Amino acid sequence: MGNSDLDKLETKDRQPGLEHRMEPEPDYMPRYPGSGRLKGRTAIVTGGDSGIGRATAILFAREGANVAVVYLDEDQDAEHTREKIEAEGAKALLLRGDVGEKAFCAEVVEKTRAEFGGLDVVVANAGEQHARKDVTEISEEQLFCTFRTNLGGQFFLIQEALPHLSRGASIICTTSVTAYRGQDLLVDYASSKGAILSMVRALSSKLAPEGIRVNGVAPGPIWTPLIPASFPPDKVEDFGKSSPLGRPGQPNEVAPAYLFLACEDGSYFTGQVLHPNGGDLVGG
Template sequence: MTQYSDDRVQDQQPGLEHEMSPAPDYAPRFPGSGRLEGRVALITGGDSGIGRATAILFAREGARVAIMHLNEDEDAQATMEAVNAEGSEGMILRGDVGDRTFCFDAVEKVVQRYGQLDILVNNAAEQHAQEAFEDVSEDQIEATFRTNIFGQMFMVQAALPHLREGSVIVQTTSITAYRGQDLLIDYSATKGAILSFTRALAQKLAPRGIRVNGVAPGPIWTPLIPASFPPDKVESFGKSSTLGRPGQPNEVAPAMLFLACADSSFMTGHVLHPDGGAPTAD
């Protein structure tokens, strides 16, 4: 069994995939079938983790893929090289999703290049573990909410003028929205907000033919983990799931694909749960 014992604790969010050991598994596992042919997707937090796996899988299925990232240039470049290796093309957009102006600028650049936007994946997030809730600073609360939920709202507002009937929005929430996580109280609160946002937005956009769904991953081996927890927590990460291990990014990306393509054409306001059957706190 793989030992998740990376002792190189990272001191920045959302973390660097190229520094992780073992490396996350992001490669698609099956041949593509053209389910996103002719579509253009924009993925926030697309440089690494679930975002990277989703970008590459979307490319394999025929989409042109734009990825947004904060400052992880090496990871973003590696992701785009993998997108290109799938025979697709894309673009990299560097900036902070918590900045509303950047969100609007990023969407405009995608539309200017490709003439359309069909799929928005709101995936960017940050989290900061704290043993005592009294130690969660006002700055931390604001930063976590600004990235995790403000950013999603900004991106939707920026994208809506360009989305048309048949477009889709997929939002990353978390198992913590349902069960909480005592080290990540502010993060859990943002993920609960995303859950409600997804359900309300689905109702709002249904008359326009735009579907909105979400994915609530459980413990997934992404850069957020060594960037959030000390080595002892990393070593035990995911072991309390029913499957006894953390998941890999390429075990979440197929849920993103299902919600982004016509396979889920009669679904909106729903959330899928690739969580390993994780019923207890990690």
């Protein structure tokens, strides 16, 4: 990626970033034909307009699910995701709003059930991050916003969804490799992702008797809009190169982890976290 490409990328002035402005464009399309593993199911995917959320929503659609795509305000990206879902022969519902607001999460669940007649899979994926060189630069506002979106957005959605989930349902939370090894520039973000990890473990135990599985996915360096929206060009230039595989991952390399946990292939998984991170050994 040359400097001319970097000039065109999203800057860190806007979160969570716009995929249609990224160069190169992330790889989000599924790699293989579907096999009906989510046929007749309904899924909610937050942050579904772009990045890992988009790749997951499209993969779910290819496997037969109807998908409610929840996003903040990235209308163009969300519409593109809708087109791709419908091209797979599935139905899409776009829901615009802030997952950090409990009332909006209630609206998401209500509208999804009204549109599709039920709810089977919840992918709590939306998040934000703000790089700071010095911990003392993390303002009270930033700290609360990060936790409100990352942890609160997942907690509220799960709270609202639970009364409508039955045995066999799957909840999947996006945590991060930073929950395990930290990140010098993202102390508040890493902390929020650690809280999500603890939530997965607590909820899985709580809901196991009801037959509802709760798992997580902890991506490593994945090429999504959040990266150029968070870091200066020099950091973006080298993004992912320090991973054992020597490159950043693509959203369509992460989405299959969500599919596995959502469908019957993952029926004996609960309280677990999958690690698509390019070889970073964590979690011991």
